[in-house]
Amino acid sequence: MAKKKTSSTSQASKSTCKVPITGSHDKAQKNDYVSKSRRRNLRRRMAKKSSGNEKSAKDVTTPSVEKTINVKQNEKSAKDVTTPSVEKNINVKHESSLGGKKMSALQRQFLEKLSGSRFRIINEELYTTTSSVALKNFREDPDLFRQYHEGFRKQVESWPVNPLEIMFNSILSIERKKRRQIDTKICIADFGCGDAKLACRLLQIKNGTECPFIVHSLDLVANGNELITPCDMANTSLQTASVDVGVFCLALMGINIADFIREAHRVLKKDGILKIAEVRSRFEGSSDGEKYGKQYGKEGKKKIKAKQADTRVFDQFIEVMVKLGFRMLRTDKSNTMFMFIDFVKNERKPSKEVTFSAKPCIYKRR
Secondary structure, three states: OHHHHHHHHHHHHHHHHHHHHHHHHHHHHHHHHHHHHHHHHHHHHHHHHHHHHHHHHHHHHHHHHHHHHHHHHHHHHHHHHHHHHHHOHHHHHHHHHOOOOOOOHHHHHHHHHHHHHHHHHHHHHHHHOOHHHHHHHHHHOOHHHHHHHHHHHHHHHOOOOOHHHHHHHHHHHHHHHHHHHOOOOEEEEEEOOOOOHHHHHHOOOOEOOEOOEEEEEEEOOOOOOOOEEEOEOOEOOOOOOOEEEEEEEOOOOOOOHHHHHHHHHHHEEEEEEEEEEEEHHHHOEEEEEEEEEEOOOOOOEEEEEEEEEEOHHHHHHHHHHHHOOEEEEEEEOOOOOEEEEEEEEOOOOOOOOOOOOOOOOOOOOO
């Protein structure tokens, strides 16, 4: 019986021991499960907060990046804005006349058109008046010289070739030939020199230690240029028979061209060379004529109308030059826009009765 009691007590103890153990284990597991879920929820909350902070951080940093991009764009736009102002330094004088205010693009465009129209007006006056009247006008208003040559330089930029460049190379070839014969300087008279660019280039040449050229630059106004002698080209201060080469580079302007040629004859030495460059349209025109052209078919050859060069003004000019004491050496018409003619002075005295005026270069009104 004792054995049974002990067994029962042991079983009871076992049974009594099992209940609290199993209960506390389940509670611990439950608590552990709750703590895990809380930790999981905390992680999720932290993750949300961190993602929100990152997003807000991105939102905060993005404007600064945009600001730097905008700064670069502003710098680029500033460069684009400042570049035209640098290129338009020519209009500084006009801006100062406006009280220091910056000119708009429309104002600049208006001034360019105004200067172009001003050039055309002065150009027409020079072609349709005598040299004495032009000299008087330029002396009364020396700024006309600047306005005219500013427009002239813009015209030169659009030409296929600059006649002054051909004149320069031709004079160099004359100097090479004379260098073999005599060891003296060549005297040049540049009638209607403009900005005296021919003199600037020739005087820079050195034959050993000295320049082989003496250049007299003649025009209506010097305008502060020390190389230019202001005068009427029909009445210069050069000594008689003192010049080797005379140059008229687009300078036969006015209605008294014969007076210029007579003055050139006076100042040139015996066998002196006179070089003339002019616009071909001043000496040549076009006239409608008839010529035979091939017409295929039953008609065969048929007369068709075609434009032919009218050289009557040019032929008249050559006759006038002969009467003024010059003989033509050569004519170069290879350029479509300009012609170049070389004359040599002969012993014939110029006629005082001869007059001549070529076609004026008059630009179309805009």
